[in-house]
Amino acid sequence: MASLSRNLLRLRPRTTTPLRTFSSTARSNLKVLSILYPGGKHSSVTPHFGPLAQSPNPQPSLLGTVENELGLRKWLEDQGHELVTTADKEGPNSEFEKHLEDAEVIITTPFHPGYLTKERLAKAKNLKIAITAGVGSDHVDLDAANKTNGGVTVIEVTGCNVVSVAEHVLMTILILVRNFVPAHDQARSGEWDVGAVASSSYDLEGKTVGTVGVGRIGERVLRRLKPFDCKELLYFDYQPLNKEVESEIGCKRVADLREFLGRCDVVTINCPLHEKTKGLFGEEVVGWMKHGAILVNTARGAIVDKDAVAAALKSGKLSGYGGDVWYPQPAPKDHPLRYALNTEGGGNAMTPHISGTSVDAQVRYAEGTKAILEEYLSGRHGYREQDLIVRGGGYVSRAYGERAKRGGK
Numbered sequence: 089m090a091s092l093s094r095n096l097l098r099l100r101p102r103t104t105t106p107l108r109t110f111s112s113t114a115r116s117n118l119k120v121l122s123i124l125y126p127g128g129k130h131s132s133v134t135p136h137f138g139p140l141a142q143s144p145n146p147q148p149s150l151l152g153t154v155e156n157e158l159g160l161r162k163w164l165e166d167q168g169h170e171l172v173t174t175a176d177k178e179g180p181n182s183e184f185e186k187h188l189e190d191a192e193v194i195i196t197t198p199f200h201p202g203y204l205t206k207e208r209l210a211k212a213k214n215l216k217i218a219i220t221a222g223v224g225s226d227h228v229d230l231d232a233a234n235k236t237n238g239g240v241t242v243i244e245v246t247g248c249n250v251v252s253v254a255e256h257v258l259m260t261i262l263i264l265v266r267n268f269v270p271a272h273d274q275a276r277s278g279e280w281d282v283g284a285v286a287s288s289s290y291d292l293e294g295k296t297v298g299t300v301g302v303g304r305i306g307e308r309v310l311r312r313l314k315p316f317d318c319k320e321l322l323y324f325d326y327q328p329l330n331k332e333v334e335s336e337i338g339c340k341r342v343a344d345l346r347e348f349l350g351r352c353d354v355v356t357i358n359c360p361l362h363e364k365t366k367g368l369f370g371e372e373v374v375g376w377m378k379h380g381a382i383l384v385n386t387a388r389g390a391i392v393d394k395d396a397v398a399a400a401l402k403s404g405k406l407s408g409y410g411g412d413v414w415y416p417q418p419a420p421k422d423h424p425l426r427y428a429l430n431t432e433g434g435g436n437a438m439t440p441h442i443s444g445t446s447v448d449a450q451v452r453y454a455e456g457t458k459a460i461l462e463e464y465l466s467g468r469h470g471y472r473e474q475d476l477i478v479r480g481g482g483y484v485s486r487a488y489g490e491r492a493k494r495g496g497k
């Protein structure tokens with residue numbers, strides 16, 4: 089498919105040379121374990137929208153599911169490798185734990201993460217590489233991975249779904265600012281009470297929006313906000329944009345989190361989950377936000393304290409919370425952010441974890457996963473620098489907190 093190869097070319101500029109310590113011979117007979125979400129009856133759906141729908145040989149829309157296995161099964165089996173795929177990932181009797189010990193490669197996705205905890209890594213005696221089919225590798229205990237089997241490589245498909253997430257962020261901001269969900273509920277339920285919804289519906293124009301994290305997603309969010317004529321576009325990040333990009337977007341860095349939050353009407357979280365961001369938006373930090381502000385989190389569920397956010401909505405401190413990330417995933421039925429509402433009975437724009445798994449994004453992360461696997465199986469190990477999170481016992485990425493730097497982002 090022409091669009092597939094175009095995407096692959098975009099994803100695979102080789103920028104790294106293999107490290108000398110890694111074997112350069114092709115491998116055979118190895119076990120690949122993949123943990124993906126179940127597509128069920130939807131796994132046979134093919135694209136019906138946009139250029140993907142024009143393909144004469146359409147692939148399934150849900151490439152990243154247990155049923156479709158990122159399109160890897162035949163390719164791996166033809167090379168003599170074993171592929172085990174499951175969605176059963178929790179607890180000691182899960183399929184995940186059963187196959188953990190002999191898997192040399194583990195592939196998982198943030199949408200249905202196979203959590204590679206310290207305890208699980210200790211059991212994974214053969215594990216050499218953990219591939220994230222997507223972006224965000226916090227489901228792996230990265231410090232423990234650095235100490236496992238001489239350093240497990242943790243690698244992801246950088247950039248594969250950043251546009252998908254940025255679009256979801258924009259949508260969520262507008263849904264909350266304009267009070268869309270309660271208005272749509274009225275339309276569907278046969279009600280008509282304009283006052284009830286219009287009393288909490290505003291314009292985005294003239295408001296201040298800020299992103300925590302201005303990497304690939306955060307920057308794209310700011311760029312997409314530019315035509316909305318916001319009062320200010322701000323960001324908080326220890327890796328600043330260069331001055332030309334700042335002036336092109338018309339945004340400013342605020343180095344102090346408390347000052348940053350005190351200026352924003354809308355805050356969007358676009359940084360990875362690591363030890364400095366876990367639980368960051370707890371009672372104290374939410375308290376630094378403006379009264380009635382909106383918080384959007386498409387980064388990771390554990391960056392916010394779910395009870396603190398639910399309480400802030402209830403008290404009126406926050407007028408809206410939205411996004412698509414939860415901890416753990418799948419979110420339990422009693423997760424408070426499924427049901428939390430603001431003082432007017434609205435303000436909740438949560439969805440299951442879907443923003444980065446659009447049909448278009450799945451094509452890109454399936455291709456990117458295969459390209460990484462190909463580098464591993466061939467023994468070339470010519471990974472893109474920007475895909476590497478940890479390797480050889482240390483951090484390559486600079487996005488997982490300020491620490492000793494080895495290059496890459």
Ligand code: NAI
Nearest residue numbers: 223224301303304305325327358359360386387443444487
């Ligand atoms: P990126 O690596 O391009 O940018 C992350 C930025 O966050 C970096 O500039 C980094 O310096 C900054 N950062 C790290 N710690 C910070 C802190 N304590 N305070 C402020 N900034 C901090 O990553 P990208 O592609 O923009 O993705 C960001 C995150 O979004 C991912 O790590 C993942 O958790 C999440 N994500 C969610 C998806 C979804 O489907 N909901 C899909 C893709 C990513």
